[in-house]
Amino acid sequence: MTPPGTLIDRMIAAKASANYQGLIDLVPYASFLGLTAAMQGDELITTMRYGDHLIGNPALPALHGGTLGALLESAAIFELLWRAETVVLPKTITLTVDYLRSGAPVDTHARGVVTRQGRRVTNVRMEAWQADRSAPVATAHAIFLVMRS
């Protein structure tokens, strides 16, 4: 059922051609969320395009907390895939999200920064923002297992 290395092979190809979006399009859930990725300067920015299906509180309205968590986790994984010399699918061990503001029904951007790269685990800090980067809607940190299986 699992063709050997298919996802990894395609990720390596996407990396080789600097095709950030190609990396994302391999993941069905990323398309469901409406994620896109692009280099802005030297930063890999992941964007969650607004869609009505992302709403968690229709009264405000505000984005579902789960969508922000997923965006932050994805931004960290894309950063790891992008920066790593070898392509290894990171496994999330733990993720902690601080919700700072309610997410408005607009596009949300996120970036992950590696705080420590170990032999087995990598620590990443993430933040998500909307119109004003200095006022993040959520921050997070996560630890990933990055060993080749």
Add this chain to the structure above:
Amino acid sequence: MPDERDDRDDQDVRKLEMAIAFSRTVPHNQALGIRVLDVIGTEVVFELPYDRKLVGNPDTGTLHGGAITALLDACSGAAVFAALTELVPIATLDLRIDYLKLAEPGKSVIGKASCYKMTRNVAFTRAVAYQDAPDNVIAHSVGTFMLSTKHGKS
């Protein structure tokens, strides 16, 4: 629908009806296909049916961690509502999720959350996500929620 549970009281039945009605108004819960299965006291049980659009690794068909995060966030919030004596707006302060193992493809994930402490301002929750049986845990989470948040800005 046949109801095999007998450990719910009238209040639980009312809370279950409210939780089902509330979840129907949440577009993202609907997009994920989340179903409200049960409310007993301050414990709520949600189901996330398996869906290919939620897959994180297309080679293995395993669900993306983000879908599990959304399930645990949704049922943790519902547990706070179940514990409240009067309905007030709430906002997630933080949520920590430990991923114990990958979800098995093709199977629903059950999210079971409880609000184990409520103060004037803050509610504390814990939750697990499991498949098949409650001891087959795939993720564990703890969360904090702010109570009586401002409802809108306009």
